[in-house]
Amino acid sequence: MSSYQKLKILVNELHCISSSAQRRSIAVSEASVGWHIAHSYLVIVKSCENLLGNASRPSQNPKWLRQEIFFILRRIPRNKIKAPEFVIPTDYSEKEINRLYHKAISLIEQIEKLKSGYLSHPFLGPIKLRRVPLFLRIHTAHHLQIIREMIK
Numbered sequence: 001m002s003s004y005q006k007l008k009i010l011v012n013e014l015h016c017i018s019s020s021a022q023r024r025s026i027a028v029s030e031a032s033v034g035w036h037i038a039h040s041y042l043v044i045v046k047s048c049e050n051l052l053g054n055a056s057r058p059s060q061n062p063k064w065l066r067q068e069i070f071f072i073l074r075r076i077p078r079n080k081i082k083a084p085e086f087v088i089p090t091d092y093s094e095k096e097i098n099r100l101y102h103k104a105i106s107l108i109e110q111i112e113k114l115k116s117g118y119l120s121h122p123f124l125g126p127i128k129l130r131r132v133p134l135f136l137r138i139h140t141a142h143h144l145q146i147i148r149e150m151i152k
Contacts, residue, residue, distance in 0.1 A: 002133075003133035003134055003137065004108060004111075004112045004133050006133070006137055007044075007108060007133045007136050007137050007140070008105065008108060010137060010140040010141060010144060011041075011044065011101065011104055011105060011108070011140065013144060014037050014040055014041070014101070014140065014143075014144065014147075015101045017033065017037070017147060017151065018034070018037055018094065018097050018098070018101070020033045020147075020151055021033050021034030021037060021092065021094060021097060022034060023150055023151060024150065025149070025150040028146060028149045028150045029146055029150060032092065033147050033150055033151065034092035034093075034094075034097060035089055035092050036143045036146055036147050036150075037092065037097050037143075037147070038089035038091070038092035038096060038097055038100060039083065039087060039088065039089050039143065040139065040140050040143045040144075041097070041100035041101060041103070041104045042086075042087040042088075042089055042100065043083075043087050043136070043139055043140075044104040044107065044108065044136055044140070045100060045103050045104050045107055046086055046087055047119050047121075047132065047135070047136060048104075048107035048108065048110065048111050049107065050119050050120055051111050051114070051117050051118070051119045051129065051132055052107075052110060052111065052114075052117070054117050054118050054119070054120060054126075055116065055117055056116065056117075056118075058118070058126050061125040061126050062125060063123070063124055063125030064125065066123070066124055066125070067121075067124040067125055067127065070124055070135075070138070071131065071134065071135075074134075074138050075138065075142065076138065076139065076142040078146075081123060084122055108133075111129075111132065114129055115129075116129055117129045119132050119135070121135075
């Protein structure tokens, strides 16, 4: 199974639990399930859009060590990294979550066809095309874990 197929499975899992969007568990997270779903979709959408606009990789990555550690550990520590404004959802209604879901799937299918490019990440630096689906899977799985804890 390709990395893109694994990512689509996670995106679809988010979609399946979107009926629980209004649920909250302050013990786990201050944000609602819907916020986590919308945020996960926004990260996918903005990452794919960024990747589609970057044809060639820059010559240097000053954050290469941080990136290597991220990909080795394959996890995001909770409450250690603040999300940039452009991926913080302001609307996480059922309609908006559904719109973001369809946009995320469409953009994943577009980047699947790319031969080169990179994602400009604010914390990890430039990420090569081949690593982008893994980055998105790690991020999505992180939020799915939080959501699962909120729902149980």
